[in-house]
Amino acid sequence: MIYLDHAATTPVAPEVLEAMLPYFTRVYANPSNVHRPSLEARRALDQARQGVAGQLGARQASEILFTAGGTEADNLAILGLARAHRERGDHVITTRVEHHAVLHACDHLQREGFRITRLPVDEWGRVDPQAVLEACGPGTILVSVMLANNEIGTLQPVAEIAELLRGREILLHTDAVQAVGHIPVDVGQLGVDALSLSAHKFHGPKGVGALYLKTGTRIEPLVFGGGQERGLRSGTENVPGVVGLARALELACTGREERAEHLRALRNRLVKRVLGELPGAHLTGHPELRLPGTASFVFEGAEGESLLLQLDRKGICVSTASACSNATLEPSHVLKALGLPLQLAHGSLRLTLGRENTVEEMDQAALALVEAVRRLRSLAPRSRN
Amino acid sequence: MYGPIVLDHFHHPRHVGEVSAATGHARLENPVCGDVVEFWTRVVEDRLEEVGFRAFGCAAAIASASMLAESVRGLPLTEILALEAGDLVEALGGLPASKTHGAALALETLTAALGGVVGS
Numbered sequence: 452m453i454y455l456d457h458a459a460t461t462p463v464a465p466e467v468l469e470a471m472l473p474y475f476t477r478v479y480a481n482p483s484n485v486h487r488p489s490l491e492a493r494r495a496l497d498q499a500r501q502g503v504a505g506q507l508g509a510r511q512a513s514e515i516l517f518t519a520g521g522t523e524a525d526n527l528a529i530l531g532l533a534r535a536h537r538e539r540g541d542h543v544i545t546t547r548v549e550h551h552a553v554l555h556a557c558d559h560l561q562r563e564g565f566r567i568t569r570l571p572v573d574e575w576g577r578v579d580p581q582a583v584l585e586a587c588g589p590g591t592i593l594v595s596v597m598l599a600n601n602e603i604g605t606l607q608p609v610a611e612i613a614e615l616l617r618g619r620e621i622l623l624h625t626d627a628v629q630a631v632g633h634i635p636v637d638v639g640q641l642g643v644d645a646l647s648l649s650a651h652k653f654h655g656p657k658g659v660g661a662l663y664l665k666t667g668t669r670i671e672p673l674v675f676g677g678g679q680e681r682g683l684r685s686g687t688e689n690v691p692g693v694v695g696l697a698r699a700l701e702l703a704c705t706g707r708e709e710r711a712e713h714l715r716a717l718r719n720r721l722v723k724r725v726l727g728e729l730p731g732a733h734l735t736g737h738p739e740l741r742l743p744g745t746a747s748f749v750f751e752g753a754e755g756e757s758l759l760l761q762l763d764r765k766g767i768c769v770s771t772a773s774a775c776s777n778a779t780l781e782p783s784h785v786l787k788a789l790g791l792p793l794q795l796a797h798g799s800l801r802l803t804l805g806r807e808n809t810v811e812e813m814d815q816a817a818l819a820l821v822e823a824v825r826r827l828r829s830l831a832p833r834s835r836n
Numbered sequence: 837m838y839g840p841i842v843l844d845h846f847h848h849p850r851h852v853g854e855v856s857a858a859t860g861h862a863r864l865e866n867p868v869c870g871d872v873v874e875f876w877t878r879v880v881e882d883r884l885e886e887v888g889f890r891a892f893g894c895a896a897a898i899a900s901a902s903m904l905a906e907s908v909r910g911l912p913l914t915e916i917l918a919l920e921a922g923d924l925v926e927a928l929g930g931l932p933a934s935k936t937h938g939a940a941l942a943l944e945t946l947t948a949a950l951g952g953v954v955g956s
């Protein structure tokens with residue numbers, strides 16, 4: 452198998468699994484109690500929080516709230532921040548290319564009476580920082596712009612946006628689910644008030660994520676109960692998951708730049724071969740300002756799901772955002788936001804690389820992809836070729 | 837998501853391409869998802885002597901057109917025109933609910949082709 456779907460999820464690293472295992476069977480006590488086994492679990496939780504805070508450049512460990520994943524972290528940020536600051540305003544700004552965990556949370560806020568601005572992006576999927584500033588008004592309380600896009604890998608100018616918002620009482624959240632562990636992420640340098648991440652995107656376990664929340668930032672919880680996570684996210688802590696998240700982040704940040712260089716080289720090789728051998732193939736997203744391991748294409752005359760199935764038959768795992776792959780029969784909101792014609796958006800394919808991929812795999816994948824596109828074109832009505 | 841019959845027809849489509857001395861041709865597009873199916877037919881004495889197709893779209897669209905072409909070749913027109921999309925879905929061993937439009941488009945296109953030159 453050649454796994455090229457790392458933006459969807461990654462395998463748990465053996466070191467991560469090893470770090471987690473004792474917390475399933477030996478150190479299983481509830482960290483909220485005061486007997487010794489509980490204290491051991493509490494220590495593990497504290498260490499993990501400290502470790503994550505350190506990797507993200509947070510000033511204090513208490514700025515890290517563990518959640519059940521990236522979606523919950525995004526929901527908590529959007530709903531929790533907007534509701535907690537309602538008395539100051541009712542306006543939230545985001546972009547049209549955010550993950551649904553942000554966009555659907557914004558839709559929900561709109562139903563609660565908030566005003567939402569969904570800013571357009573350019574042909575590469577980048578939002579203009581100046582447009583963010585211009586969209587701000589007296590009632591604006593929150594801006595949410597993702598750090599890296601999950602479909603096309605484009606990086607957003609979050610630090611520039613933070614700079615423009617400086618001095619205003621507007622909170623800035625970034626969904627960094629695709630970015631953390633893959634590019635440098637430092638909350639201080641970014642200048643954000645809140646940042647979401649998810650462990651399984653960087654070789655950690657599924658079902659655990661975190662929200663960085665700058666000290667002093669008011670937020671309303673979504674989950675109520677025993678008051679864990681400073682009362683902001685109740686529920687018995689997922690100790691093995693949190694330990695796994697922290698270990699995975701530590702591993703991802705160790706030697707990250709060398710790994711990123713390796714991924715860039717592999718991806719560029721793949722992209723060059725595909726674009727070189729296939730007329731009517733186009734790279735989507737920004738050519739330079741993109742995640743190191745993301746190659747995303749649209750192909751004229753070949754539909755994405757059909758391509759995916761042909762590659763799957765050869766043991767190559769990829770993703771598509773084509774209309775046929777959605778229940779609504781419409782292309783993804785990201786492809787639409789790029790302004791791609793429907794015909795082109797139909798043939799989208801995303802190949803996302805990981806640390807275990809090799810040069811040989813890139814060549815095999817490129818060859819298989821070229822053959823698959825040619826084959827589908829040979830079946831298509833002539834005027835499409 | 838797809839059963840073995842759908843995958844077989846998708847990976848090994850039957851009756852791809854134009855038909856010589858065709859008596860009918862149609863090409864229809866699903867304006868929502870962009871699938872396009874094109875059929876050529878040669879009818880002799882109220883019987884479909886030859887049929888061929890081209891398709892652009894997901895596996896359901898391609899497999900539906902292939903299965904339809906294979907199952908109607910040689911049949912009298914009355915039998916073909918009595919077919920419903922559900923029959924085609926059944927012959928394919930079922931399709932996910934969101935994919936049955938592929939079968940409907942294939943059948944509509946074939947029906948149009950049997951009615952003469954329709955579409956672009």
